[in-house]
Structure formats: structure tokens, C-alpha cells
Amino acid sequence: MxxxxxxxxxxxxARFKPLAARFWEREYGIEFDKWEWKLLSEFNQAKMAEFPxxxxxxxxxxxxxRNRFLLVPAQHLTNxxxxxxxxxxxxxxxxxxxxxxxxxxxxxxxxxEIFVDEVVPAKFEVPRPEIxxxxxxxxxxxxxxxxxxxxxxxxxxxxxxxxxxxALGQVGGINLSLYDGTGEGLSKRLLKYFKNIIPVDFVxxxxxxxxxxxxxxxxxxxxxxxxxRSSDVDKQLNENLVSFLRNRKSGRFSELSxxxxxxxxxxxxxxxxxxxxTDQPTxxxxxxEKRKINVDPPFEVxxxxxxxxxxxxxxxxxxxxLYQALGEAGSRVIKLAEKFDVPHxxxxxxxxxxxxxxxxxxxxxxxxxxxRAESRDKIDLEGVMKAFEKYxxxxxxxxxxxxxxxxxxxxxxxxxIKEELDKNILKFISDNETKETGVGLHLIQEHFINRxxxxxxxxxxxxxxxGKIYEVKRDVFKSVPLE
Numbered sequence: 001m002x003x004x005x006x007x008x009x010x011x012x013x014a015r016f017k018p019l020a021a022r023f024w025e026r027e028y029g030i031e032f033d034k035w036e037w038k039l040l041s042e043f044n045q046a047k048m049a050e051f052p053x054x055x056x057x058x059x060x061x062x063x064x065x066r067n068r069f070l071l072v073p074a075q076h077l078t079n080x081x082x083x084x085x086x087x088x089x090x091x092x093x094x095x096x097x098x099x100x101x102x103x104x105x106x107x108x109x110x111x112x113e114i115f116v117d118e119v120v121p122a123k124f125e126v127p128r129p130e131i132x133x134x135x136x137x138x139x140x141x142x143x144x145x146x147x148x149x150x151x152x153x154x155x156x157x158x159x160x161x162x163x164x165x166x167a168l169g170q171v172g173g174i175n176l177s178l179y180d181g182t183g184e185g186l187s188k189r190l191l192k193y194f195k196n197i198i199p200v201d202f203v204x205x206x207x208x209x210x211x212x213x214x215x216x217x218x219x220x221x222x223x224x225x226x227x228x229r230s231s232d233v234d235k236q237l238n239e240n241l242v243s244f245l246r247n248r249k250s251g252r253f254s255e256l257s258x259x260x261x262x263x264x265x266x267x268x269x270x271x272x273x274x275x276x277x278t279d280q281p282t283x284x285x286x287x288x289e290k291r292k293i294n295v296d297p298p299f300e301v302x303x304x305x306x307x308x309x310x311x312x313x314x315x316x317x318x319x320x321x322l323y324q325a326l327g328e329a330g331s332r333v334i335k336l337a338e339k340f341d342v343p344h345x346x347x348x349x350x351x352x353x354x355x356x357x358x359x360x361x362x363x364x365x366x367x368x369x370x371x372r373a374e375s376r377d378k379i380d381l382e383g384v385m386k387a388f389e390k391y392x393x394x395x396x397x398x399x400x401x402x403x404x405x406x407x408x409x410x411x412x413x414x415x416x417i418k419e420e421l422d423k424n425i426l427k428f429i430s431d432n433e434t435k436e437t438g439v440g441l442h443l444i445q446e447h448f449i450n451r452x453x454x455x456x457x458x459x460x461x462x463x464x465x466x467g468k469i470y471e472v473k474r475d476v477f478k479s480v481p482l483e
Contacts, residue, residue, distance in 0.1 A: 177274030
């Protein structure tokens with residue numbers, strides 16, 4: 001009616017929907033680390049020359065033709081490529097090798113190739129992240145507060161990851177459990193947050209695809225080397241995930257980190273999966289809080305994750321150095337159990353498994369992640385022990401303060417040795433081991449020559465399960481010292 005004010009409807013604000021992080025489909029400069037953008041630019045410029053000299057990684061595929069291969073700037077940078085054709089007498093370079101190609105650009109009607117005159121091996125310059133590890137943590141926890149050291153670093157180490165442990169036949173990565181001390185279910189929310197800020201390509205292990213319209217083919221590229229999984233352990237755990245956590249073998253990734261989330265504030269037993277299956281059980285303390293802010297996934301997180309995987313630090317210079325570190329780590333695990341007065345029967349479980357494939361290799365994983373975070377090519381024994389004290393030991397002290405009644409003699413039966421053979425084997429190991437070395441299975445078999453090999457194996461297993469001996473490396477044993 002004339003003279004009456006018109007009603008105005010204010011539309012309901014649209015619900016904030018953060019950007020979906022991308023990996024294979026990245027297109028813009030802000031999505032790439034500086035070294036990636038530089039590599040792409042140099043590659044594109046080099047391939048345009050009439051007589052190109054261009055470096056990259058080789059991708060071989062029979063569908064390209066007998067004498068052809070693709071060259072890409074880096075194994076994960078498939079945004080650009082060039083087709084290379086070798087003369088019939090020249091051997092093709094190995095798949096995924098890094099080479100420098102010299103040749104002449106040959107232009108056809110719809111596309112061009114490099115006709116190769118020379119292929120020589122080249123060295124890929126390992127990049128360093130453009131931000132520091134502490135700055136990476138700030139980006140990673142931008143929506144969270146109250147998460148302090150050492151949990152803050154341990155959670156960030158899952159993303160930094162560690163390279164494969166080839167000597168142990170295991171893929172890389174760091175696995176953590178996250179018990180909830182907040183009483184608000186924040187442990188699972190934090191893991192869900194992590195999952196959402198990581199590109200789905202990482203989470204699912206999605207392969208890349210290079211479409212070559214000129215040849216009407218598509219070339220599949222393996223997934224990125226690192227993947228991330230999270231799981232709700234208050235539900236039934238996936239059998240495949242449990243199998244991976246036990247043997248650390250993956251057909252898809254060379255590095256895989258797993259986070260196990262639970263609403264429980266403490267384990268229900270020594271056999272609790274979050275306690276037994278991960279490198280470090282951790283607790284999200286009551287100080288943790290999710291900030292009520294809306295932000296897109298910071299590009300710095302993804303760029304740092306990608307760049308950190310270019311570095312493959314080692315433990316020392318040789319396999320001997322690695323096993324020395326495992327042995328020392330095993331000794332520290334035993335001393336840790338002694339420090340907290342843990343009964344012997346409990347020492348073979350979870351936090352206190354001193355066998356080389358138990359907590360010692362978990363300590364090495366944390367040390368290797370620290371080496372990556374500090375952009376170091378290797379870490380020595382002293383560095384490994386510093387990583388143990390700064391992160392693993394400090395984390396354990398928090399756990400024992402929170403679960404002070406859990407690791408006690410109450411309800412834990414200390415096993416006694418009933419088999420005569422077991423007693424004799426334990427005595428033989430104790431008499432012949434040194435501070436530096438254990439006793440090999442071959443020496444045990446030579447000494448007990450009248451005993452069946454299977455019988456000896458069973459006795460050794462019983463001694464391990466009762467917390468009397470541990471395996472410092474494959475088929476080499478030491479006794480667990482008594483107080």
C-alpha cells in the first residue's frame with residue numbers, strides 16, 4: 001500500500017566452505033613452492049629452443065612407441081612434459097632416472113618432439129623448504145590452540161614423515177595414536193581436520209595422469225610417495241590397516257603416516273590397539289582448543305609436505321651405524337621401563353618393546369623426521385638420542401603422569417621360566433653377550449646342537465614374550481638386565 005515501507009529480506013549467509021586442497025591439478029604460482037615454479041619455468045623455456053638441452057625425469061611406456069620416452073621436470077610435476085625420440089641404435093634411459101637430454105626439436109603438424117642426440121645421467125638438486133619447521137607448525141595448527149611440545153612436534157612429524165627403512169624392509173612414515181584428555185572428542189576432530197587440509201590425492205593415493213592428445217594416449221603416474229590415513233579406533237579397525245601397522249609394508253606408498261583417534265582418555269589394557277600399533281601413543285591435553293575461525297587450507301602446509309619428501313636423511317653412513325642406533329635405542333627403552341618401575345611381563349608390550357622391530361625403530365623414525373625438519377642429510381647416534389630425549393622421553397613422562405596407575409605390578413603377573421631349555425638358553429646368552437653385541441642364532445644352534453631348530457625357536461620366542469631377552473637385530477639376541 002502506498003506510503004508503507006517495503007519489506008527487505010536479507011539473504012541467509014552462505015555456509016563457509018573451505019577450498020579443497022589439490023595436488024595433481026595445481027595450476028597457479030601460489031600453489032607451488034618457489035623451487036617447483038622455477039623448475040617448471042626453466043623446463044618450459046628449455047624445451048622451446050631449436051636445439052634443446054633439457055633435464056628431467058624419464059617416464060617410459062610402451063604406448064609411446066619403441067624409441068620414445070617422456071621427460072618431466074620432477075616425478076610429481078607432471079604439469080609439463082616433452083616427448084623425446086631416440087635413434088634406433090640408442091638405448092632408452094631407465095624409467096624414472098634423472099637425465100639431461102640434448103637434441104633437435106622436430107616439428108610435426110600437430111605437435112613436436114625432441115630428436116635425441118645425447119642422453120647423460122644428471123644430478124637432481126635436492127631443494128629445501130622455503131619456510132622453517134616452526135613456521136610450518138604455525139600454518140598446520142592455524143585453527144588450533146593449546147597444543148604444546150612435544151605433542152605439537154610429534155603431530156607435525158607425521159606430515160614431515162621419515163624415509164623408508166630399507167634395512168628393515170619397511171616403508172617410511174610415523175604413526176601416532178591420539179587419546180583424548182579434553183573430554184570433548186577433540187582427538188578425532190583434530191585428525192579429521194588434518195585429513196581435510198591434505199589433498200585427496202595424498203589421502204587416497206590417487207595416481208596422476210598425463211594426457212597426450214597428440215598420440216591419443218594417457219600415461220598413469222604413480223601416487224605421491226607419502227600418504228596419510230586416520231582411523232577411529234573406537235570402531236572396528238580395518239584389517240588392512242592393522243596389517244600395515246604391524247608390518248609397515250605398502251604396495252602404493254613408500255611413506256605412509258597413520259593417526260589413530262579415540263575418545264578414551266587412557267588405554268583399557270596393555271593390548272589396546274592405539275597403544276600397541278603405533279610409534280608413539282599421545283594425549284591431547286585439556287588445554288587443546290579448536291578456534292572458531294574460517295580459513296582455507298594454507299598453501300604453506302602442502303608445499304612444505306611436498307618439499308620435505310625430496311630429502312632422504314640416513315642414520316649415519318652405513319647399515320652398521322643404523323643397527324648401532326637400534327641397539328642403543330633398545331637399551332634406552334629398557335632403561336625407560338626400569339625408570340618407571342614397569343613389571344617385566346609388561347615390558348614386552350607397546351611402549352616397552354625393546355626388539356629392533358619394536359620401539360627402537362619408532363625412535364629412529366622420529367629422529368629421521370627431525371633430520372628432515374632441520375634439512376639435514378643424516379643424523380648420527382648422538383642426534384638420535386637427543387631426538388629420543390626431547391620428544392619420545394618427554395612424551396612418555398606426560399603419559400606416565402596421566403596414567404600413573406596403569407603400568408604397575410597390580411594385575412600384571414610376572415612370568416617365571418619353567419622350561420629347563422629356556423633357562424639354559426638365557427644363561428648362554430647372558431654369559432656370551434657383550435655390551436656392544438648380542439648372541440647370534442647360529443651360535444645358539446651350535447651350542448645346543450642336539451636340539452631341534454624349531455624347538456630352539458619356540459624357546460627363544462617364550463623368552464621374548466616373558467620379557468627376558470630381546471632381538472637387537474634379526475636373529476641376534478641380548479638379555480634384559482635385572483634390577
